[in-house]
Amino acid sequence: MGSLTEQKIRENKIEMARICSFMASTEDEIKIMLSSRDLNSDVLLKWCKLLEYDFLRIYSQQLILYAPVAASTTEKKTGLSKIGTARLP
Numbered sequence: 893m894g895s896l897t898e899q900k901i902r903e904n905k906i907e908m909a910r911i912c913s914f915m916a917s918t919e920d921e922i923k924i925m926l927s928s929r930d931l932n933s934d935v936l937l938k939w940c941k942l943l944e945y946d947f948l949r950i951y952s953q954q955l956i957l958y959a960p961v962a963a964s965t966t967e968k969k970t971g972l973s974k975i976g977t978a979r980l981p
Contacts, residue, residue, distance in 0.1 A: 894926040900943040914942050
């Protein structure tokens, strides 16, 4: 995940000072994030906002790709909104 984030930083030409300020992190902490294979969802959401890119879609595509075939065609009722209809704060 870190390498994809780093690629978007280069594409968007975002200065390290702006990144540190937005993420409320030091340059060393940012470098650790960029070298990480995965990121905490709260941190990833901040990166999505800063870089204006939906990194969460990468995870959801993996879930869809590797999801087991449903044993039943009936939907289970839950208190959660359907994917795509919920809005993030």
